[in-house]
Amino acid sequence: MAERFTYDSVSGYTLDDADERGLIEAQDECTFMWTSKEGWPAGVTSHYLFHEGFFWLSATSHRGRVKAVERDPRVAISISSK
Numbered sequence: 001m002a003e004r005f006t007y008d009s010v011s012g013y014t015l016d017d018a019d020e021r022g023l024i025e026a027q028d029e030c031t032f033m034w035t036s037k038e039g040w041p042a043g044v045t046s047h048y049l050f051h052e053g054f055f056w057l058s059a060t061s062h063r064g065r066v067k068a069v070e071r072d073p074r075v076a077i078s079i080s081s082k
Helices: 017-026 064-071
Strands: 029-035 041-047 049-051 054-056 076-078
Touching: 029 064, 041 064
Parallel strands: none
Antiparallel strands: 029 041, 029 076, 049 054
């Protein structure tokens, strides 16, 4: 018989604006995530600059993630306080 799992909702774990701003200013590294042509998730840890509400990351044009983002601009970043 398959074991049944229950998951707690994490939608209540949010940061208020001041805490979010503090996290962004305290860190300088994020995980940038995108999907491959086949739909597989991919990610890389990268330094970032945050300026006027935008995250700035760099990559050379021959990196696969550049073509992936041109193909599908839906991306995500994750910033950790650890």
